[in-house]
Amino acid sequence: MQITDVTCYPVWGGQRNFLFVVVDTDEGLYGVGESGLTGRELAVMGAIDHFRPLLIGQDARRIEHLWQLLSRGGFFPHGKVLGSAIAAIDIALWDIKGKSLGVPVYDLLGGRVRDKVACYCHLRPGHTGGTHELVADAQRRASEGWKFLRWGLPSEGGLLEPGAAIRSAVAQFRALREALGDEVELCFDVHTRLSPAHAIQFCRAVTSFR
Template sequence: MKITDIKTHFLKEWRTLLIVVVETDEGIYGLGESGLTSREYAVEGMIRDLKSLLIGQDPFRIEHLWQTMWRSGFHPSGQVLSSAIAAIDLALHDIKGKALGVPVYELLGGSTREKVLSYCHIGGDTPQETLEAARNAVSEGWKVLRWEPSYKPDMVMRGRWAVDKAIEEFRLLRAELGPDIELVFDAHTKLTPTEATYFCRQVEEFRPMFVEDPLRSEFAEGYTGLRQQTSVPLAAGEQLANKWQFRPFVEQNLIDYARIDLCIAGGLTEAKKIAGQCETHMIDLAVHNPIGPISTAACLHLNLSSPNVLVQELPRRPGECVPDLIATDQIWEDGWLTCLGEPGLGVTLQAEALENYPFTHEHLPILKRKDGSFANW
């Protein structure tokens, strides 16, 4: 079997998506997805550069092809390259699983569990609106709820106001929902070290499952100080591109949970290695999965095959994102995600539906602080 073509498709549904199709001379194709939202053109350009390395190659040699894509440019690169490799790597695993007639989790060592706990996204303009969203989610069967700091319509990020609002939301949700519903707060790198410390200490009594990205990922050493000042479990990693970038967070025990994004951090090949790093430090996976159904499938197969798993992000359940375009064997029930075990990733492309999702390039929200300086979204 040989790779004959690599195609990219831009589309827009609830957010922009970049899907990759790797084709072979035996008619078996694989699907992948890039996670670098708002930088799709850059990733597509990198895939175009990598394509000539891959045409004519054996798609079963996944590790060899990964090393070739990562190292052939000589200069170590970052998230654009790793996101391009990720999309191709997922597609190669999909091809191999389909060719061998087994689900991808069998290629990764077989299943370690039957299903994976998942969490949804909630939120509101006021604490009362967030509470109402939480009530609705729990009534649908969700066991874990996630939300993030708010900002106002003028796009100004008011740190202390956002922190105080989130503390009140924690108080309301824990009081109403009781101890059995898990609460996840994604600070989304919006907070300063002072704000993050204050916030984490204030919500300790409400027992978060974890607080995610309280600080910017470039500032790994900042987590050292934060760890010394709070008992709240910390999670990070969604912006990281590879095992080397994860290394200080893992080896210095700066996090409790690893937010690996398979569509940014080099695909399943690299994610499995990061998961192994994490296992040696008793760090569980809480994978970052904010985009489409191919990403969801890849995350699910990683989680089904890994011993150290906490939860999987799931903002859209099976059938809720591009359902006419991507068919999937995923099953969600009562807060848990699993699949039927169809060959490959269990996803197929209905190419005629691509025209239903015309692409328009979008930047992520641009926030500012009161003085007009840039603030992370």
């Protein structure tokens, strides 16, 4: 089963762009993957343009081999852009593998673990540092029955200053926990934007708020 093409599809999602990647094969099967590096989709598309000649003609079922080829095949180690491109291709290859065998991908990865999963909702405007608005939105969501609430690292004007972001995030955690009590789980995403040292500082600061 040879790869015949790799095509990128950037899609506007209302607030940001999403990038989907389709890997086609000579047997008519195709796989769909997604790059998680939103906001840098053109860079990821450029990386996939580099990878395409390496992939065409390869056996789509050799997933690990192709991951090694893309990840270790260049002179420089891959970072976020190349890693996101590789991830999207990898997901698409697993999709092809599952389709070719007639099984869901989770069966290829050890089998189903649970019959249902908990869901969270996004809070707005957590990323802007507006604590009052964040708490109001969280209370509204909790009243709707949500048990898991998620927001992201606050930044001002789109430019991240780690120390200020951590201080704002700690204030948000404190305000949310005081407003919601302990029955709602707080989920926080830094999107890899903190260094290990700053991440440790942040985790220590919010430990008491669970």
